[in-house]
Amino acid sequence: MKLLVILSMFASSTFASQFDVDTYSTSLDFAQVTQVLATKKSNGSWCFATSVRHNDQGWGHYADGWEVIDLDGNKLGYRQLAHPHDNEQPFTRSQCDIKIPSEISKVIVRAKCNEDGFGGKPMVVELSEN
Numbered sequence: 701m702k703l704l705v706i707l708s709m710f711a712s713s714t715f716a717s718q719f720d721v722d723t724y725s726t727s728l729d730f731a732q733v734t735q736v737l738a739t740k741k742s743n744g745s746w747c748f749a750t751s752v753r754h755n756d757q758g759w760g761h762y763a764d765g766w767e768v769i770d771l772d773g774n775k776l777g778y779r780q781l782a783h784p785h786d787n788e789q790p791f792t793r794s795q796c797d798i799k800i801p802s803e804i805s806k807v808i809v810r811a812k813c814n815e816d817g818f819g820g821k822p823m824v825v826e827l828s829e830n
Contacts, residue, residue: 728755730820731763731811753790766811
């Protein structure tokens with residue numbers, strides 16, 4: 701019986717489902733991704749220009765980062781946002797030199813805030829080399 705429990709735990713973690721992009725809050729208390737432009741560079745890495753909207757309220761509550769993840773939720777890249785953007789909404793910041801394996805054709809970009817973390821609308825991005 702113990703072996704069966706151990707095997708079932710292993711199988712469930714091995715065959716985990718994909719990241720759920722359909723469960724999110726539209727509240728601006730959560731950082732929302734509004735637009736993404738992904739560009740492949742000549743060295744094979746990617747640049748992401750990501751627009752974020754959030755109800756920034758100074759240093760106490762602001763959008764403090766966004767990340768690129770694969771469809772299974774594995775982090776591929778991260779952009780830290782160093783300060784609030786109270787009077788600049790939405791705002792766009794870029795991050796380059798993000799390495800994405802060639803077999804990946806879609807990624808998810810999601811933003812976070814320093815108070816509520818992730819939870820706003822993510823964006824699925826089709827990677828095109830053009």
